Amino acid sequence: MPLIVTGTxxxxxxxxxxxxxxKVLGGSCTYFAAAASFYGPVRLVAAVGGDFDQQYxxxxxxxxxxxxxGLEVRPRSKTFAWGxxxxxxxxxRETLYTELGVLTxxxxxxxxAYKGSEFVxxxxxxxxxxxxxxxxxxxxxxxxxxxxxxxxxxxRAELVALLKKVDGVVLNYDEAELFTRKxxxxxxxxxxxxxxxxxxxxxxxxxxxxxxxxxxxxxxxxVAALPAYPAxxxxxxxxxxxxxxxxxxxxxxxxxxxxxxxxxxxxxIVQQALAHGTVxxxxxxxxxxxxxxxxxxxxxxxxxxxEFSKMVRV
Amino acid sequence: MPLIVTGTxxxxxxxxxxxxxxKVLGGSCTYFAAAASFYGPVRLVAAVGGDFDQQYxxxxxxxxxxxxxGLEVRPRSKTFAWGxxxxxxxxxRETLYTELGVLTxxxxxxxxAYKGSEFVxxxxxxxxxxxxxxxxxxxxxxxxxxxxxxxxxxxRAELVALLKKVDGVVLNYDEAELFTRKxxxxxxxxxxxxxxxxxxxxxxxxxxxxxxxxxxxxxxxxVAALPAYPAxxxxxxxxxxxxxxxxxxxxxxxxxxxxxxxxxxxxxIVQQALAHGTVxxxxxxxxxxxxxxxxxxxxxxxxxxxEFSKMVRV
Numbered sequence: 357m358p359l360i361v362t363g364t365x366x367x368x369x370x371x372x373x374x375x376x377x378x379k380v381l382g383g384s385c386t387y388f389a390a391a392a393s394f395y396g397p398v399r400l401v402a403a404v405g406g407d408f409d410q411q412y413x414x415x416x417x418x419x420x421x422x423x424x425x426g427l428e429v430r431p432r433s434k435t436f437a438w439g440x441x442x443x444x445x446x447x448x449r450e451t452l453y454t455e456l457g458v459l460t461x462x463x464x465x466x467x468x469a470y471k472g473s474e475f476v477x478x479x480x481x482x483x484x485x486x487x488x489x490x491x492x493x494x495x496x497x498x499x500x501x502x503x504x505x506x507x508x509x510x511x512r513a514e515l516v517a518l519l520k521k522v523d524g525v526v527l528n529y530d531e532a533e534l535f536t537r538k539x540x541x542x543x544x545x546x547x548x549x550x551x552x553x554x555x556x557x558x559x560x561x562x563x564x565x566x567x568x569x570x571x572x573x574x575x576x577x578x579v580a581a582l583p584a585y586p587a588x589x590x591x592x593x594x595x596x597x598x599x600x601x602x603x604x605x606x607x608x609x610x611x612x613x614x615x616x617x618x619x620x621x622x623x624x625i626v627q628q629a630l631a632h633g634t635v636x637x638x639x640x641x642x643x644x645x646x647x648x649x650x651x652x653x654x655x656x657x658x659x660x661x662x663e664f665s666k667m668v669r670v
Numbered sequence: 671m672p673l674i675v676t677g678t679x680x681x682x683x684x685x686x687x688x689x690x691x692x693k694v695l696g697g698s699c700t701y702f703a704a705a706a707s708f709y710g711p712v713r714l715v716a717a718v719g720g721d722f723d724q725q726y727x728x729x730x731x732x733x734x735x736x737x738x739x740g741l742e743v744r745p746r747s748k749t750f751a752w753g754x755x756x757x758x759x760x761x762x763r764e765t766l767y768t769e770l771g772v773l774t775x776x777x778x779x780x781x782x783a784y785k786g787s788e789f790v791x792x793x794x795x796x797x798x799x800x801x802x803x804x805x806x807x808x809x810x811x812x813x814x815x816x817x818x819x820x821x822x823x824x825x826r827a828e829l830v831a832l833l834k835k836v837d838g839v840v841l842n843y844d845e846a847e848l849f850t851r852k853x854x855x856x857x858x859x860x861x862x863x864x865x866x867x868x869x870x871x872x873x874x875x876x877x878x879x880x881x882x883x884x885x886x887x888x889x890x891x892x893v894a895a896l897p898a899y900p901a902x903x904x905x906x907x908x909x910x911x912x913x914x915x916x917x918x919x920x921x922x923x924x925x926x927x928x929x930x931x932x933x934x935x936x937x938x939i940v941q942q943a944l945a946h947g948t949v950x951x952x953x954x955x956x957x958x959x960x961x962x963x964x965x966x967x968x969x970x971x972x973x974x975x976x977e978f979s980k981m982v983r984v
Binding site for chain 1 (some may be wrong): 759760801827850853854855860883888894895897899900901902936942978979980981982983
């Protein structure tokens with residue numbers, strides 16, 4: 357049954373060479389869910405504060421497949437807020453401020469109706485919290501986690517424990533190197549699989565995200581690689597990684613819903629899912645916040661996927 | 671008839687975190703020709719000095735498809751020599767020394783027997799020299815040039831004149847940005863096509879090389895992208911760009927020799943050629959100088975191409 361995502365819903369202020377957007381809807385859960393919603397229903401679990409105004413709720417309404425019953429409002433708390441500035445080439449950014457707000461409090465409760473979720477994406481947060489959330493989905497068929505350098509440096513033991521329990525992990529190029537101390541991304545991913553998969557745990561695949569350079573996919577049964585969609589209109593890269601993961605998981609969950617999924621973590625299905633993630637993400641970066649995804653039609657997505665397929669044909 | 675390459679044959683000293691190789695055969699022509707030789711005959715035009723010992727000639731003997739009749743020996747001159755050091759992640763390098771030697775003298779003469787060459791690759795050198803060489807191949811069906819930041823900065827007018835006369839150009843990501851002042855590689859390439867192709871010149875495609883991140887291909891009739899082959903064994907990246915170009919041009923010339931080539935500069939043929947270049951280059955970086963290509967079998971090349979094809983399948 358439906359895909360679920362846990363993580364952050366936040367309020368972003370983003371500055372790029374193309375302009376800026378202040379106090380707009382953001383957060384890993386938000387971007388993931390918006391992307392995944394093109395493939396089917398997606399449940400969202402996150403906490404927000406009393407400052408989470410109607411304007412933000414209205415954005416979610418543009419995505420009828422997003423189930424926001426798991427959005428827990430804490431009137432006396434503040435919503436997670438992030439401000440970032442992108443540099444001229446759009447490939448690097450600096451964080452201007454981070455106001456953790458509700459993220460310093462206990463994580464949101466999983467609604468009882470969500471406990472049967474089969475496709476689980478644990479968007480980036482403390483790996484101890486991710487582990488706790490994961491345990492609340494006993495019927496999961498596929499669980500994938502995101503992480504970041506902060507946790508690699510500050511919560512390594514919990515991250516290691518998490519990696520042994522999920523089927524897959526997505527992380528950035530630099531993070532794969534940081535975590536393994538291997539300066540080749542394929543080698544780094546192979547080490548992660550050896551240490552946390554096979555007889556050592558459940559990990560079956562690692563997706564190394566490279567931003568404008570695409571992704572590497574190292575699975576226990578093979579290796580693949582994809583370029584990014586060659587985008588010219590890059591207005592705001594915020595959420596690129598989360599929409600990539602959303603498209604990827606959305607596609608897999610859709611295959612499951614349509615009864616076409618024998619093994620949700622197989623090399624073949626995840627490889628195809630990466631192309632969907634790539635294409636959804638390529639739309640997201642075309643404008644600030646979720647603006648582009650709010651108007652995106654499934655037909656446009658399908659057309660770009662066909663175009664992308666021709667672009668990488670060998 | 672055969673492919674021809676003009677450029678440098680040199681003596682390299684290379685230092686990497688994996689070891690070093692001193693005074694070994696190098697140069698753009700050398701790497702290009704070795705890669706192209708897996709697809710058919712390739713003619714090489716370059717000048718060397720009296721210090722070009724038998725040991726270097728012997729390396730060429732490992733590649734029976736390379737015709738070295740165009741290797742002009744100048745006993746009183748010195749061969750071009752380059753020393754470079756790669757940093758820990760193998761993605762950046764510094765030049766330790768450059769001894770231009772014969773490169774400060776007039777370029778080599780094109781043997782009369784070579785004047786009918788149909789597939790011409792102008793490896794990196796001063797664009798004024800490239801223009802002069804190009805004019806000596808009146809029967810060319812496809813001409814492609816490489817260039818570098820040095821000429822973009824110091825010989826822009828000649829480079830512009832060259833781009834209007836070749837069918838394609840290969841250059842690095844940073845160089846595309848430097849040349850056009852556009853910080854998106856697709857946009858940069860489109861500007862190059864607009865300025866030097868169509869009604870403004872002969873340029874039909876731009877290949878933007880991104881090293882370990884693969885390449886972008888912007889053609890008047892479409893855009894494509896390929897990741898690099900996900901290599902784990904990267905011992906010496908020297909010659910990666912030249913072997914990439916060699917595999918690309920070698921494949922196109924082979925199609926021509928086999929009578930399967932209507933339009934040598936078409937989107938479809940060059941797109942397929944890029945995969946061949948990618949795969950040959952992935953072997954070259956597995957060892958110092960030409961060692962890996964000296965022992966490479968065509969069957970290994972074909973097998974990796976099939977593997978690569980599956981890796982990028984969408």
